[in-house]
Amino acid sequence: MQRYFIEKDNWQEDKIQIVADDYHHIVHVMRMEEGDTLIANRYDGQSAICRIHVIQETVVEATVEEWLQEESEPPIDIAIVQGLPKGDKWELILQKGTELGATHFIPFxxxxxVVKWDHKKLKKKLPxxxxxxxxASEQSHRTKIPKVESVVTFExxxxxxxxxxxKFFAYEEATRDYKSFKLHNYFSQIEEGQSIIICIGPEGGFSEDEANGLKDAGFQAIRLGPRILRTETAPLYVLANLSYYFEEMR
Amino acid sequence: MQRYFIEKDNWQEDKIQIVADDYHHIVHVMRMEEGDTLIANRYDGQSAICRIHVIQETVVEATVEEWLQEESEPPIDIAIVQGLPKGDKWELILQKGTELGATHFIPFxxxxxVVKWDHKKLKKKLPxxxxxxxxASEQSHRTKIPKVESVVTFExxxxxxxxxxxKFFAYEEATRDYKSFKLHNYFSQIEEGQSIIICIGPEGGFSEDEANGLKDAGFQAIRLGPRILRTETAPLYVLANLSYYFEEMR
Structure with missing residues (x-):
């Protein structure tokens, strides 16, 4: 069943109004009709099967039929901080990272x-x-949409x-020779309900200044497995690993 | 240090000859000179630091200085079988799947x-x-290159x-409701040195015929985590999960 995230203002108890892009998708792409059902995600992470009772010129109105008990959100908060990579890699990370359970994306x-984005360009990029x-949240059946920040500075x-x-950062240099620096040693200390922030460098990795700054700010250096991962593969590996530990082992 | 996979015919005890694309890369891209060092990977998975002693018109000659003890290969054999996806997704899977430890790629x-490739088109694609x-093997510091097959039929x-x-296949339909179908229940039965084949459907998933055929052939249905993954994300999730269990937990 098709899913839509419905903004807070468009919920009135168990009635919803669907407008704009989602209206277009329901009426013109999915060609749904009155009486058809869809899944609506509420701002608080609850989701429900809803039945369409009227399709107007710019609004679809639907009513909750059944609240769902879904468990597609990870039991931890995971923020991925990524040194801005080249080309369209950041968009790949956003899409795949959402499927894999990230709750927050922060480019820095x-x-x-190599890429430098000014505020004008960023204003267009963020939407x-x-x-x-x-x-990606709708497609992967998540019940909450991860947050995406604008580009931040190191400070x-x-x-x-x-x-x-x-707080972790992927820093191969610090850990290459130590077999004891395995990810499970770190992840197995984390408890459900806690929050994790993980920094990944851009193509060239972190500068020495950044690595020292991160250590001073309380970040621990981790190694992401025995092979060298590209910058855009690294967050996907971490997210899949956290999913394995928190969602598939328990 | 830059890495190159040197074919069997170009090894003579501890002397190697580097030709063709790798020659070009060393001389024109990396601009190495006589006396410089590189890492050579041998066909059997051994690797060594080698020093260049002469650069000729079409051949770089180098000699082994030190054999390395590297552990970048996973302790299990993992074949990814993928229903041919659309666009350039198969190439993304090949690149990222190599970084994540696959040993064999089989498109079917x-x-x-949606894509149908005839033999003429495939002949061009395989190289x-x-x-x-x-x-991707060189970049990720693997010591063996995964095999890639041409497209196979279901039989x-x-x-x-x-x-x-x-033998596993990703089949959400069979497992959606069962909390006991967690990946760790399956993976924790696998031992080092064993081989695993995992089938992933194309965008539309497996047909009922295929699912039944796979079951008859001894494949077990698995669910890849609590969210719905795109066809190209699914093999990356499985590979990262196997890496976590076999490389980061032990």
Whole structure:
């Protein structure tokens, strides 16, 4: 059944109004009719099967028939911080990272990021990123849409990280020779309900200044498996690993 | 240090000859000179630091200085069988799947594959796929290059699968409601040194005929985590999960 995230203002108890892009999708792409059903996700992560009772010129009205008990959200909060990569890799990370359970995406302007985005360009990019994440949430049956931030500086990143329970950064240099630095040693200390922030460098990795700054801010260096991963593969590996530990082993 | 896979014929005890694309890469891209070092991977998975002693017109000659003890290969054999997906997704799977530890890639013409490739088109594609996998192996510091097959039929797939210790296929329909169908229940029964073959459907999933055929051939249905993954995300999730269990928990 098709899913839609319905904004807070469009819920009135168990009645919903669907407008704009989702209206278009229901009426013109899915060609649904009155009496058809869909799944509506509420802003608080609840979801329900809803039946369409009227299709107007710009609004679809539907009513909750049955609240669902879904468990597609990970039991931990995971923020992926990514040094801005080249090309369309950031969009790949947003799409796949949403499927794999990230709850928060934060791009940052790293010393070795080749891409530099000014505020004007970013203003156009952010809505596009949010659209990718919303669509990936619908497709993967998530009940909450991950947040996407605008690009932050290194100082802003350190401020943001202060509220997280666990802080990691992928830093091969620090850990290459140590067999004891296996991910499970770290992940098995994390408890359900806690929050994790994980920083991944851009193509060239972190600069020494950044690595030192992250350590000073309380980040622990981790190694992401025995092979060298590309910058865009690294967050997907971490997310899949956290999913295995928290969702598939328990 | 840059890595190159050197074919069997170009090894003579501890002397190697580097030709063709790798020659070009060393001389024109990396601009190495006599006396510089590189890592050479031998056909049997051994690797060594080698020093260049002469650069000729079409051949770089180098000699082994030190054999390395690397552990970047997973302790299990993992074959990814993928129903042919649309667009360039297969190439994404080859690249990322190599980074994540697959040892064998087998595309198959599924009932719901939108793409249909004839033998003429495939003849052109296969060398390109092998190049992607070779380059990803070098970049990710693997010491063996995964094999890539040409597209197989469903009957061929069943024949190939006969030699594997464990056979799985991703089939959400069969497992949606069962909390006990967690991946760890399956993976924790697998032992080091064993072989696993995992089938992933194309965008539309497996047909009922295919699902029944796979079950008859001894494949077990598995669910890939609590969210619905796109066809190209599914093999990456499985591979990262196997890496976590076999490489990061032990």
């Amino acid at each position: 302007q790293a010393d070795r990021s 596009r990123w949010q659209k990718i994440v919303k669509e 802003e990143l350190k401020d943001i990280s202060a509220s997280y329970d666990w | 013409q599924a009932d719901r594959s 390109r796929w092998q190049k992607i996998v070779k380059e 061929e797939l069943k024949d190939i699968s006969a030699s594997y210790d464990w």
